[in-house]
Amino acid sequence: MSDIVTVKAPVNIAVIKYWGKRDEDLILPLNDSVSATLDTSIMCAKTSVCARPEFKENEIWLNGKKESFHSPRLQNCLKEIKSRAAAENSVNEDFLQWKVRVCSENNFPTAAGLASSAAGYACLVTALAKLYKVKSDVSSIARLGSGSACRSVYGGFVRWHAGTNPDGSDSIASQIKGSAHWPEMQALILVVGDTKKKTSSTTGMRISTQTSELLKHRIKYCVPQRTDEIIQAIKEKDFPKFAEITMKDSNQFHAVCLDSYPPFVYMTDVSHLIVDLIHKYNELSGSTKVAYTFDAGPNACLYLLEKDVPQVLSLIRHVFPSSNPHQFVTGLKTNEVAL
Numbered sequence: 364m365s366d367i368v369t370v371k372a373p374v375n376i377a378v379i380k381y382w383g384k385r386d387e388d389l390i391l392p393l394n395d396s397v398s399a400t401l402d403t404s405i406m407c408a409k410t411s412v413c414a415r416p417e418f419k420e421n422e423i424w425l426n427g428k429k430e431s432f433h434s435p436r437l438q439n440c441l442k443e444i445k446s447r448a449a450a451e452n453s454v455n456e457d458f459l460q461w462k463v464r465v466c467s468e469n470n471f472p473t474a475a476g477l478a479s480s481a482a483g484y485a486c487l488v489t490a491l492a493k494l495y496k497v498k499s500d501v502s503s504i505a506r507l508g509s510g511s512a513c514r515s516v517y518g519g520f521v522r523w524h525a526g527t528n529p530d531g532s533d534s535i536a537s538q539i540k541g542s543a544h545w546p547e548m549q550a551l552i553l554v555v556g557d558t559k560k561k562t563s564s565t566t567g568m569r570i571s572t573q574t575s576e577l578l579k580h581r582i583k584y585c586v587p588q589r590t591d592e593i594i595q596a597i598k599e600k601d602f603p604k605f606a607e608i609t610m611k612d613s614n615q616f617h618a619v620c621l622d623s624y625p626p627f628v629y630m631t632d633v634s635h636l637i638v639d640l641i642h643k644y645n646e647l648s649g650s651t652k653v654a655y656t657f658d659a660g661p662n663a664c665l666y667l668l669e670k671d672v673p674q675v676l677s678l679i680r681h682v683f684p685s686s687n688p689h690q691f692v693t694g695l696k697t698n699e700v701a702l
């Protein structure tokens with residue numbers, strides 16, 4: 364019988380967006396991406412796993428509801444962890460044959476649709492790695508669950524290298540700088556809407572890859588330079604540069620969605636109001652103090668420095684009186700909790 368292993372994993376919010384795959388089965392991206400990992404005080408996934416000889420089937424519960432274990436992504440993650448364990452000789456043969464039970468939950472309303480698959484798969488794979496005593500980097504296995512999940516395996520500022528190998532062996536995440544490097548950096552999440560998105564990320568990426576000319580231009584001419592520049596801005600703690608690239612990349616990603624055929628939109632009128640508000644605030648401040656970024660949904664993530672949080676929070680509460688922004692510190696990797 365195995366112990367029950369429980370871990371938490373954080374959400375990450377990209378500043379250089381991942382959009383488009385070169386291999387849908389292996390979840391290999393068309394471009395490098397960069398993100399910050401948020402702390403787990405408000406938003407994280409928590410997963411418990413155990414393996415026992417008496418279990419007849421692999422089983423999984425998500426947010427209290429039993430789900431099918433037959434998803435190819437789930438199966439791939441378990442298969443890869445086991446083959447890594449076999450290669451590392453970390454557990455005995457019998458243990459590898461036992462079936463597993465997985466219980467996973469998010470501590471954030473899933474309806475808000477914020478990067479729950481990234482935290483969820485990072486958590487699952489980290490828990491399984493601990494169960495099977497796998498010591499090597501597991502970001503490429505988390506990637507098999509959901510592309511962006513590979514970035515949640517590390518704290519701080521993280522780069523997912525697109526890689527060039529057809530088998531995906533070099534499509535892994537690495538840490539640019541750890542959580543202690545830029546402790547003043549904060550994130551505010553503004554939940555704009557909780558309706559389920561009409562176009563899933565997977566479907567949207569497929570349509571964009573097949574039809575968007577702008578996506579081709581972005582991958583060839585914009586992302587490589589932006590990636591280098593934002594990494595330098597992170598290393599030098601150059602907030603205005605970091606913010607400008609973050610906002611431009613978010614805008615370009617949403618422009619790619621509109622350039623796709625048929626087009627799809629994730630941002631709403633309220634999202635665009637937030638964009639206008641941040642640009643006006645930065646202009647009146649005389650320097651770029653806040654960056655916005657939007658993922659495949661209407662909710663905003665604002666990056667800003669700690670000293671500017673009170674003023675920005677009061678501005679948001681003034682413009683959106685009923686709002687209750689969620690505040691995070693960036694860059695903390697959750698410690699694994701073994702029960």
Ligand code: 2P0
Nearest residue numbers: 377380381509510511564565658659
């Ligand atoms: C990102 N997004 O870099 C980008 C920005 C959404 C917009 O990664 O198909 O859920 O599971 O690999 O990881 C969302 O895509 O998609 C995403 P799959 P995933 O964070």
